Amino acid sequence: MTAIETKTFTANDADAAKSWPFQEARRLIRRMERVKKKDPVIFETGYGPSGLPHIGTFQEVARTTMVRRAFELLTGRETKLICFSDDMDGLRKVPDNIPNREMLAQYCEEGNPNGGWIRFGTPVSDIPDPFGCCESFAAHNNKKLRNFLDSFGFEYEFISAAQKYKSGQFDDAIKLILKKYDEIRAIVLPTLGVERQHTYSPILPIGNHDGLGKSSERAQVIHCARIVDKGVGDGQVLLQSFDQAGMPIGKPFVHNILSGGCKLQWKVDWGMRWFALGVDYEMAGEDLTESTKLSSRIVRALGGEPPEGFNFQLFLDEHGKKISKSKGNGISIDEWLTYASPESLAFYGYQAPKKAKKLYFDVIPKTVDEYWTWVQKYRDQEGEKALDNPVWHVHQGKPPVDAPPVSFALLLNLVSASGSADPNVLRGFVKKYRPDASEAELAATDAMIAFAGRYFDDFIKPHKKFRAPDAGERAALEMLSARLKELGDGLEENDYQTAVFDAGKAQNYENIRDWFKGLYEVVFGQSDGPRMGAFTRIFGAAATAKLIDEALARA
Numbered sequence: 075m076t077a078i079e080t081k082t083f084t085a086n087d088a089d090a091a092k093s094w095p096f097q098e099a100r101r102l103i104r105r106m107e108r109v110k111k112k113d114p115v116i117f118e119t120g121y122g123p124s125g126l127p128h129i130g131t132f133q134e135v136a137r138t139t140m141v142r143r144a145f146e147l148l149t150g151r152e153t154k155l156i157c158f159s160d161d162m163d164g165l166r167k168v169p170d171n172i173p174n175r176e177m178l179a180q181y182c183e184e185g186n187p188n189g190g191w192i193r194f195g196t197p198v199s200d201i202p203d204p205f206g207c208c209e210s211f212a213a214h215n216n217k218k219l220r221n222f223l224d225s226f227g228f229e230y231e232f233i234s235a236a237q238k239y240k241s242g243q244f245d246d247a248i249k250l251i252l253k254k255y256d257e258i259r260a261i262v263l264p265t266l267g268v269e270r271q272h273t274y275s276p277i278l279p280i281g282n283h284d285g286l287g288k289s290s291e292r293a294q295v296i297h298c299a300r301i302v303d304k305g306v307g308d309g310q311v312l313l314q315s316f317d318q319a320g321m322p323i324g325k326p327f328v329h330n331i332l333s334g335g336c337k338l339q340w341k342v343d344w345g346m347r348w349f350a351l352g353v354d355y356e357m358a359g360e361d362l363t364e365s366t367k368l369s370s371r372i373v374r375a376l377g378g379e380p381p382e383g384f385n386f387q388l389f390l391d392e393h394g395k396k397i398s399k400s401k402g403n404g405i406s407i408d409e410w411l412t413y414a415s416p417e418s419l420a421f422y423g424y425q426a427p428k429k430a431k432k433l434y435f436d437v438i439p440k441t442v443d444e445y446w447t448w449v450q451k452y453r454d455q456e457g458e459k460a461l462d463n464p465v466w467h468v469h470q471g472k473p474p475v476d477a478p479p480v481s482f483a484l485l486l487n488l489v490s491a492s493g494s495a496d497p498n499v500l501r502g503f504v505k506k507y508r509p510d511a512s513e514a515e516l517a518a519t520d521a522m523i524a525f526a527g528r529y530f531d532d533f534i535k536p537h538k539k540f541r542a543p544d545a546g547e548r549a550a551l552e553m554l555s556a557r558l559k560e561l562g563d564g565l566e567e568n569d570y571q572t573a574v575f576d577a578g579k580a581q582n583y584e585n586i587r588d589w590f591k592g593l594y595e596v597v598f599g600q601s602d603g604p605r606m607g608a609f610t611r612i613f614g615a616a617a618t619a620k621l622i623d624e625a626l627a628r629a
């Protein structure tokens with residue numbers, strides 16, 4: 075069991091905290107003063123269930139939880155986080171990496187060359203599970219999402235759109251949308267192209283036909299029919315389909331839009347959901363900035379007030395392109411968790427969410443080391459300093475006490491130098507280096523050792539390139555090797571560091587950094603490396619000298 079660092083905070087501490095989740099929480103406090111509603115205060119994150127949960131899903135829930143906990147500390151109010159799955163949506167595109175793609179394709183929207191539709195997508199909640207294990211495709215993805223969120227210990231209430239629509243729990247809100255149908259259409263139309271304006275409806279009927287008279291075995295979310303008479307009866311409306319030139323096509327049809335007979339177009343759906351579920355806080359990616367504004371106008375038209383929140387920047391892949399779940403570029407959550415802990419990933423997401431940052435394999439070692447540095451700092455911090463420490467947010471106020479006594483970078487170099495990722499060998503080094511390390515600290519190290527071994531195999535080993543030393547480097551390396559043998563094991567880091575410096579100075583390097591760079595390239599096959607004093611202390615002076623001798627013999 076990991077020991078937890080518990081601290082108590084006063085109201086003054088919380089008021090003085092400046093980190094972004096506290097700033098967000100204060101904006102939410104001002105909203106709550108305006109809307110004057112009863113607890114719980116509702117936080118929401120949304121999820122499109124046509125794909126699998128991904129790194130963006132994780133970050134959104136993690137960041138929202140950070141604001142939630144800061145808000146609770148500031149106000150003591152009761153809160154709830156809703157994870158909403160938009161599983162009434164029609165399938166637009168068969169996602170990659172899914173079995174039975176041909177089966178799925180039959181349920182997928184299909185366009186025609188003039189920009190219209192041959193058929194519309196079936197709600198994902200009505201599509202069979204391509205994995206063959208659940209009630210529907212949506213049920214499969216919803217289960218994945220919940221398992222995923224549970225595995226990180228998030229606290230939330232799961233809501234399925236299909237369940238809400240079909241049970242009639244959204245009916246009152248849908249009736250209100252129907253009442254404000256023209257007003258909402260007028261809000262959305264200016265944002266659409268002329269052709270789409272003709273077919274656009276905030277309410278999308280769901281039926282076993284295509285809206286043009288052709289029936290189908292499976293339900294379709296019809297995108298070309300507008301309501302032409304809302305007063306036919308309780309929930310019954312008269313619809314007419316239009317083509318992109320604005321000409322009516324097919325016959326008008328009567329349709330019941332209640333209890334699962336429709337879904338709302340997604341921007342309207344978003345606004346309706348804020349209204350019906352009483353959402354007080356929701357953040358979204360910067361790609362949804364315009365949609366957020368539009369949905370805010372829609373919720374106002376319904377008589378509600380949009381939630382607080384902000385638009386975070388999307389992560390970038392190794393080429394500086396935005397990471398998109400449909401393209402599958404960048405790094406996946408499983409990939410990150412192969413080389414580092416979920417806490418390190420949450421820590422990465424905590425940092426500057428309004429700045430576009432690269433999220434790729436090469437940020438992992440630095441991120442892990444910074445994370446542990448903050449864990450160590452937290453022990454000695456009090457008051458607002460502790461509240462502004464990223465690990466207070468990452469761990470929802472309960473960061474661990476024990477940190478590994480070595481860095482990820484140093485472990486990587488030990489693996490590299492010793493040629494072994496054997497946990498016993500590495501643990502032996504760490505124990506020799508820090509004989510006073512506690513069992514808990516060594517346990518924290520063990521977890522990191524496993525990650526370092528994999529990271530080394532996949533990212534460092536393939537790129538190692540040893541080069542021959544020039545005459546100056548050879549002389550300096552020979553001098554260093556001899557000196558280390560003389561000093562022997564068991565001295566302080568600084569003694570070894572001085573020996574390395576002296577060997578460089580003897581060769582009159584103009585910039586001592588060139589000496590270090592050369593040393594890394596010749597001895598480690600990398601252009602940067604560990605602080606040599608620390609490395610020598612932990613790896614052993616004699617062993618380091620041997621490493622140097624081998625490099626010289628190889629050249």
Ligand SMILES: [Zn+2]
Nearest residue numbers: 205207208214
């Ligand atoms: Zn399944």
